[in-house]
Amino acid sequence: MSENHENLGIPEGSRLSLQADCENCFGLCCVALPFAATADFAIDKDAGQPCQNLQSDFRCGIHNSLRQRGFRGCTVYDCFGAGQKISQITFGGHDWRQAPESAKQMFEVFPIMRQLHELLWYLTEALTLQPARPIHGALSFALDETERLTHLGPDSLLEMDVAAHRADVNALLLRTSELVRAEALRQQKGSLGRRKTYDRGADLIGANLRGADLRGANLRGAYLIAADLRGADLRVADLIGADFRDADLRGADLTESIFLTQAQLNAAKGDVDTKLPPSLTRPTHWSTFEA
Template identity: 60%
Template sequence: MYTGDCEKCFGLCCVALPYAKSADFAFNKDGGTPCQHLNADYRCGIHKSLRNNGLRGCTVYDCFGAGQKISQVVYNGKSWRDDPAIAEEMFNLFPIMQQLHEMLYYLNEALSLKETHSIYTELQEAMTKTEQLTDQDPKSLIDLHVPTHRALVNDLLVQTSELVRGKFRGNVENPKLSKKIKSRDLIGANLRGANLRGANLRGVLLIAADLREADLGMTDLIGADVRDADLSGANLEGSIFLTQAQLNSAKGNGKTKLPSSLSVPSHWLH
């Protein structure tokens, strides 16, 4: 539901967002400037070979449906090319809508879990409120103080995490590893075969970590940075708040067990 549909978007992520030349991007681009590979039909000219062209960062981005919401609903199918006068407003609105749609993605997942029945009403109210915010006029949205609303949503997502992880909380027996998790720094860590079931990995840096054959079932992975982490053969079934974009940034193989809502990235199979 809350996933990007590029066919219904005016290439907003390819225009509105800035990026700097790095391992993820082959060149610098200013916000509001169309990417050099954006075609006249708003499609990416090198979509199938982004990684080979040094644009891995594009493959791990997800607007959670914000692009088509702005393109087709807020501006009724009128693009920044059709009416340059709305371009700046549209580009300023995009990252705000993206944040709200990301919250909707997580709230929608929380509502689908049997463990959250005790807070279902609160989650549904937050969902409704967030959807109402996305339906505001552009000026009201641009003036919205997103962190205030995010704090309310996050409180419910934390409660969701505690309910789902339940009896598995505190499951990590290794004191050093437990301390590392709390520090959020597991960059390059050797966690092959580790039992991380039920761990709270919110916002943990797992960049280039070796997680082969690790058990990540029932873990909370919201905001975890898994760029170049090796998930080959790992078990992620039952994990919560994991996104397709996170998987796209990691390594893995056909033996990696994923939640049913997510798919194996194509680069894992090559």
């Protein structure tokens, strides 16, 4: 275990509930969300309209060939476990086909729950970061409060100000990032301070960052679309909200990066030499990627 990602009493299975479990979901992402015919989706679909590939058992009929059939966006999306929470807890296992009167409300609650579960993912990680110990009390409180919100009934979830809650949590996550990256700078005896710095939302579309030393970089919300990050060192870099669509991560080291998600990896390109945090998995399509 690294110094940054130290086990600080967070249950090992705490993130399992924040990973999509399609077997216990009523295909909510396949119905609730809209999409338009683009490079990511082969067809147009309105919110609340079941995808043409959704089967009666809520499974995808083309799951094993989504990318080949023009549904790359489906392979990138991650609900952070919100789908099964709504299906099995919020609506008590009653699906929208059996209870069509609940369908509209279920679909409206889904994106709210997804936001809450994403915050749980980040907060759970923040509590494993040793340099953030000074604010672990506040982080624990935010984690408990966010978990409490996920157990509200549908009406209460729709009435809550999720944007305000996100803002409060994001302030804590930003402070976490500052503490972790400052510690990395101290460990590197100031060398990180001489590296190029970036502002939030930096435009790095198509940037040549091959082999770049990005340890401790603030890449929050950075646009890294189609960037060349082959062999880059992204340890202790803050990657929250960074757009990795078609970014080339072959051989990159993301092992101690902070606030990286599965969806970001799913949107990128990589290979067997890409080093990942233990909580994330290597996307299956990486094995077929060729330059």
